[in-house]
Amino acid sequence: MGIIVWKVWRVLENAWHIGVADPRKVIHCIKVGLALSIVSLFYYMRPLYDDFGGNAMWAVMTVVVVFEYTVGATFYKCINRVIATFLAGALGVGIHLVAEQSGDQLKPIILGISVFLFASAATFSRFIPSVKARFDYGAMIFILTFSLVSVSGYRVVELFELAHMRLSTIAIGTSLCILVTMLFCPVWAGCELHHLIHQNMEKLADSLDGCVTEYFKENGSEEDLKKKMQGYKCVLNSKAAEESMANFARWEPTHGRFNFRHPWKQYLKIGASLRNCAYCIETLNSCISSEIQAPPCLRKHFSNKCMKASSYSINVLKELAITIMKMKKSSNIDIKVAEMNFAVEELVDALKSLPTTHFIATTTGEESTKAKAEGVEGSEHPSPIIKVLPLVKVVSLMVEIATRIGGVVNA
């Protein structure tokens, strides 16, 4: 008993934190409640009830099923639901008419076979990636409506009236959903995607900063630096979120600074290049925690150049984040990219002119006090720079992509 109370308490505590962290989620819940209460009103009003009868249930059902967190997702489901219901209804009625012509014996067979065929075909279409991305929900509703129409039609003669009622109740439900979702504190999938990309850029810059500082500093690391360094992990795992948001964003009408045909696919590209950078930072991070470390003298030798290169890269990333935020191509970006490239070249030159004497200077034991049974200690020195180099290169590559996008975004 005590365990159950404690578990419930934990869940409630957890819920409270979620609510405090993102009040829009609480607002979303209130919106759902509101939409449902309004749709219930239709029911309570007797004249409407007399018109629609038991079919008013479909309005309630539509609201529950269709109402989603972002405007884009709601639109996607509404449009899919209406079109699929209409198509399936029309097809169902058509097949019904054909079946009616062929006599009472053949009718159930024709209906059964058509249900089997269309349900199988629609289910299969959900496996095709391009269909799944846009019409997954529609395919399901198509199967549902089609089988309901052909099955119920066996009994009910007034199919046309039924179809008309169902469509109008669904229309009431969907329009109510769209109104509520757009009028009260709307959450746009496009905006969310925009912010996510912007945030990911800043997180990446922070964790690059954190990693390089951590690597080149002598004393132990503080807690908040460690926390900062972990930012790139969010970037690694944000692929699914980005894709679903870009998917929903396509359905959204013009809002704020985003047009209907905003190039959402470009965001996915930026996201992919950010993830590429994150892979590099992951490797860099593993260098920090690795037992194989460069000797301190060498580290000091490169410290300045590396810090410079990384700080310029961070500048570029931050500038890009601002570009994304303002959706205007910044005039500074080219200068900053040039600065970064210059710093990287300097680093490479420094590497080339490294005095040979340093090379064999293995300093075993000094930093590897924690070295484990693997037997690899000290001795591998250029690792930090080599790790930073591809990183910086990827950043510069990303800059190329991103600046090109900068032009596209604010066309």
Added chain:
Amino acid sequence: MGIIVWKVWRVLENAWHIGVADPRKVIHCIKVGLALSIVSLFYYMRPLYDDFGGNAMWAVMTVVVVFEYTVGATFYKCINRVIATFLAGALGVGIHLVAEQSGDQLKPIILGISVFLFASAATFSRFIPSVKARFDYGAMIFILTFSLVSVSGYRVVELFELAHMRLSTIAIGTSLCILVTMLFCPVWAGCELHHLIHQNMEKLADSLDGCVTEYFKENGSEEDLKKKMQGYKCVLNSKAAEESMANFARWEPTHGRFNFRHPWKQYLKIGASLRNCAYCIETLNSCISSEIQAPPCLRKHFSNKCMKASSYSINVLKELAITIMKMKKSSNIDIKVAEMNFAVEELVDALKSLPTTHFIATTTGEESTKAKAEGVEGSEHPSPIIKVLPLVKVVSLMVEIATRIGGVVNA
């Protein structure tokens, strides 16, 4: 017109390829059609129709909504649907009784407020990660049933009978789904997850092999090698699939070699460490295409040792894949891990004893015929080894995790 025909043709061609690549998807479609046809039979049989009336619709609806590709997903939805319908129905009837006691004036107000409160609370619960993972669908059905019961109850007096009918039709639908999904070529989420992990391990081994071979060989690369090398990208992107499958696998009953309480979470851990390895291969891969290349003499010097280390790592990975497949701890695994560690040590030693004369031998221009405006050419030699090292280390780390899991999996 021609464009539309062409597009439709493309989609059909695409669909054909999907069907050929995985016939189980086609079977799934047939299963859906079959389940729907069977449930339609209930409708066509007059005695049943007289019993259930319009409520038979719920059986059709349940089949359409609940039938999923894997057994686990179907179970998840069935159990969620039945429990949520029962709970919400009971709660709805209860609140109805209370509202009835308080007079005609207060009744709609009480009902409206309760719909608002419960709908908001259930919506909010869907944001809590632990609830979302297991009961997301249940929460939606709860809202749906609860609002339908409290709304329709305003008119219909025979609430109990209605609730009973709805529950029994849903029970018919769900049991039919479970039967069809389990009896005809079942697709178990657990098996799928198992195969995915196994496949990912082999892909990882292949692309490690491909990358290292590609790096150390003199002449140009063939097409199939390139294709092999790209295998790690699947591993990078399989996180979402793994998580949803592990989620569904928990709902599945005992089947084949998998028990009800099979440690599915361990699969997620293996998946995470595989992804860690894939990050390293990604970095290694970027070294291959990078313009900064080691001079050929150095490369040759390390070629043997590197190949040896990587081939031992590949052996370990393949052995692990077999372990996973057979679900039995292999006796060879410890030996292979020791071999791998030994090879890595040798590589490190070779690096330590590198003759200094090699160091400054920059061979600009030789390999960097494609070098671009970045100005970084030749000169950075140990990059391959350094890249292989953390890779090998991660592999050995993964081996530790995975051998431990090996014991757990076949408890």
